[in-house]
Amino acid sequence: MGHIWRALVAEPKKTTDEFFDDIMEDLLTQAGSRLWRSRESSCLALADVVQGRRYSEVGKFMERIWTMAFRSIDDIKETVRLAGESLCRAVSSLTLRLCDTTL
Numbered sequence: 001m002g003h004i005w006r007a008l009v010a011e012p013k014k015t016t017d018e019f020f021d022d023i024m025e026d027l028l029t030q031a032g033s034r035l036w037r038s039r040e041s042s043c044l045a046l047a048d049v050v051q052g053r054r055y056s057e058v059g060k061f062m063e064r065i066w067t068m069a070f071r072s073i074d075d076i077k078e079t080v081r082l083a084g085e086s087l088c089r090a091v092s093s094l095t096l097r098l099c100d101t102t103l
Contacts, residue, residue, distance in 0.1 A: 031068040043083035047090035
């Protein structure tokens with residue numbers, strides 16, 4: 001998937017930063033979809049997109065991210081649960097980093 005993204009977009013980082021809010025809104029919406037493929041891929045994408053972000057970027061989404069992370073680890077589909085675990089690890093790491101006053 002990364003290769004496809006890089007082939008379509010000249011500067012992936014810049015594009016992601018430019019449309020970050022829209023990307024987050026769509027991923028959070030799809031994380032609650034009725035389709036397991038959408039839930040799984042959204043969790044994996046959320047885990048990827050939140051890494052290394054600043055609070056000013058993700059602060060307004062944190063509550064919804066945690067809610068969707070917990071919902072996904074309680075999913076009926078095993079692959080969604082595994083993606084949810086990955087999202088929980090990424091979000092917990094992000095939360096700890098953002099709360100660390102020594103940084």
